[in-house]
Amino acid sequence: MPKHISRLIMLLVILGVVAYAAKQYFTVNSFYEFGHYRGNSVADMASNKPKFKGSASCKDCHKDVYKQWSEGIHYNPAAGKVVKCEVCHGPGGDRGTKGMFDHVSTGPDHPQNMKMIVPTDTVKLCVVCHEQIAGRPAQQKQIVIADHAGTQQCTVCHNPHSPLTINEAKPTPPIGNVTAGKADVDAAGCAACHGPTGISDGLPGPNLAGQNQPYIMAAFRAYKSGARSNDFMKDIVANVKDSDITDISAYFATQSCKSAHNGDADAEAAGQKLALASKCATCHGTNGISRQPVWPNLAGQSKDYLVSALQAYKNGGRKNGFMTKITKDLSDADFANLGAYFSNAKCQRDGAE
Numbered sequence: 001m002p003k004h005i006s007r008l009i010m011l012l013v014i015l016g017v018v019a020y021a022a023k024q025y026f027t028v029n030s031f032y033e034f035g036h037y038r039g040n041s042v043a044d045m046a047s048n049k050p051k052f053k054g055s056a057s058c059k060d061c062h063k064d065v066y067k068q069w070s071e072g073i074h075y076n077p078a079a080g081k082v083v084k085c086e087v088c089h090g091p092g093g094d095r096g097t098k099g100m101f102d103h104v105s106t107g108p109d110h111p112q113n114m115k116m117i118v119p120t121d122t123v124k125l126c127v128v129c130h131e132q133i134a135g136r137p138a139q140q141k142q143i144v145i146a147d148h149a150g151t152q153q154c155t156v157c158h159n160p161h162s163p164l165t166i167n168e169a170k171p172t173p174p175i176g177n178v179t180a181g182k183a184d185v186d187a188a189g190c191a192a193c194h195g196p197t198g199i200s201d202g203l204p205g206p207n208l209a210g211q212n213q214p215y216i217m218a219a220f221r222a223y224k225s226g227a228r229s230n231d232f233m234k235d236i237v238a239n240v241k242d243s244d245i246t247d248i249s250a251y252f253a254t255q256s257c258k259s260a261h262n263g264d265a266d267a268e269a270a271g272q273k274l275a276l277a278s279k280c281a282t283c284h285g286t287n288g289i290s291r292q293p294v295w296p297n298l299a300g301q302s303k304d305y306l307v308s309a310l311q312a313y314k315n316g317g318r319k320n321g322f323m324t325k326i327t328k329d330l331s332d333a334d335f336a337n338l339g340a341y342f343s344n345a346k347c348q349r350d351g352a353e
């Protein structure tokens, strides 16, 4: 036999032996137990440590949070809708990372050796399920972020564990310079329509005294951007620098308010009933002092202004997701009653005029 042929045969034999040995070495013993399946894999998987522990596992150690959550809108097993703890906080356990097959029952667990993630950017978290997008089924409640929350975190208003519980903000001192604001207000001539201290008393503009600063700023910027339009305000805002708005709003927000008191008693009573039924208080408080500073106080505003604002939301002249929805089913008579109620309300938290 020629030398090169015998070498080739030798090589093939060696390869055969190596291949057979490799097969013996790498194939798990239980491989042929159930045909071409590894007999032990079921037990292997069953002993694999779960990463997700389920919400019930959190109950004993986090009683208060668990109670809020299980009574809240994110826990609705009857409808098959449950937003589990670990959806927002990440898995409560982990598998080991020691080696290829070591993961089976090692790895840290919360609270030993493992901290849960506490979501800080709730805008990013919550909009995964709640941002309005075309094609998302209407059953899933959706929001237009900018209109609904501006740039605020969702947790400013929503308790993440019971999202229909709306938080009330603690009053905070205004930002900006009140004295500089006064000078800007005088220079711009706001007093002609809003009064020198923001009490308009029969002038064409609404009261601004004691109004929430973030709301005044947002309203002013809305006129500037054209999102809100009004013939009186159009020319005014063009002449005010964006950088002056903080000081101007600080000035008006710190002035003492004065209730308009121009609704009659019967209308006021009807308005109070309707305000309760329409849940105005969720945002504007029971007496028209709003629960978050981005929402306007209504207390003390004149009846006519309140009615004109409500009509504007209904007919599309003013746009806001909340108010458009709320005014849709209310009539002009309802608006008149609501206007009477809030115009008679005390304009400060402590009940002062």
Ligand code: HEC
Residues within 6 Å of the ligand: 053, 054, 055, 057, 058, 059, 060, 061, 062, 085, 086, 089, 091, 092, 110, 111, 114, 115, 116, 117, 118
């Ligand atoms: C055996 C008791 C126990 C269980 C079970 C438990 N936790 Fe905790 N959890 C703790 C303790 C103790 C702390 C505080 C210490 C820490 O921050 O690690 C804590 C802290 C937290 C924190 C706050 C962490 C921080 O950095 O502020 C979150 C969030 C949390 N747990 C979520 C959960 C969730 C979700 C579950 C269920 C999957 C769960 N926990 C199950 C005991 C437990």
Ligand code: HEC
Residues within 6 Å of the ligand: 055, 058, 059, 062, 065, 066, 069, 070, 074, 083, 084, 085, 086, 087, 088, 089, 118, 119, 120, 122, 155, 160, 161
């Ligand atoms: C929809 C998302 C979401 C779900 C579901 C959720 N959490 Fe939270 N959780 C948060 C957010 C956001 C925070 C941070 C709150 C803050 O910054 O005020 C938080 C904070 C916490 C904290 C620490 C602060 C505190 O309030 O005590 C604990 C503990 C906690 N969650 C446990 C749980 C447990 C247990 C569950 C399930 C019963 C759960 N969470 C379900 C979003 C969620």
Ligand code: HEC
Residues within 6 Å of the ligand: 073, 074, 075, 076, 079, 081, 082, 083, 087, 122, 125, 126, 127, 128, 129, 130, 141, 154, 155, 158, 159, 160, 163, 164
């Ligand atoms: C994994 C998806 C998911 C995430 C993340 C989530 N939600 Fe929800 N949310 C739901 C579902 C589903 C419902 C509806 C439950 C039902 O209809 O019973 C709901 C209901 C709500 C509701 C009540 C809507 C209504 O009027 O019926 C509010 C408010 C809400 N979520 C706010 C939040 C906030 C705030 C966050 C972030 C902290 C958040 N959600 C995170 C899925 C989610």
Ligand code: HEC
Residues within 6 Å of the ligand: 122, 123, 126, 127, 130, 131, 141, 142, 143, 145, 148, 149, 152, 153, 154, 155, 156, 157, 158, 164, 166, 282, 283, 292, 294
């Ligand atoms: C300034 C306060 C505020 C902020 C910030 C806020 N919400 Fe809301 N949200 C509310 C109020 C008030 C309601 C109405 C609750 C009610 O009807 O009882 C609401 C309702 C909702 C609803 C139900 C909408 C519907 O059609 O019924 C969803 C979903 C929701 N919010 C999600 C979010 C998410 C996600 C964020 C963060 C991007 C967020 N919210 C930020 C105040 C706020």
Ligand code: HEC
Residues within 6 Å of the ligand: 185, 188, 189, 190, 191, 192, 193, 194, 204, 205, 206, 208, 216, 217, 219, 220, 228, 229, 230, 232, 233, 236, 240, 248, 296, 308, 309
């Ligand atoms: C020529 C009269 C006039 C002048 C001058 C004027 N405003 Fe107004 N302002 C109005 C009227 C009218 C409204 C109500 C418009 C509407 O219904 O949208 C209004 C509304 C506002 C609002 C919204 C209030 C709310 O409750 O929504 C703010 C904020 C405001 N003005 C600030 C100012 C500031 C600051 C100045 C001075 C730089 C000023 N205005 C000057 C007439 C005026």
Ligand code: HEC
Residues within 6 Å of the ligand: 206, 274, 275, 278, 279, 280, 281, 282, 283, 284, 294, 295, 296, 297, 298, 305, 306, 307, 309, 310, 318, 319, 320, 322, 323, 326, 338
């Ligand atoms: C879910 C929150 C929410 C509820 C509930 C709500 N509002 Fe509002 N309201 C707002 C927001 C936000 C604005 C400011 C919108 C804008 O920028 O134009 C507003 C503005 C108003 C204004 C204009 C105030 C001004 O100074 O221009 C009036 C009037 C008003 N709401 C009346 C009501 C009445 C009456 C009810 C009950 C029938 C009600 N709102 C229920 C959120 C709410």
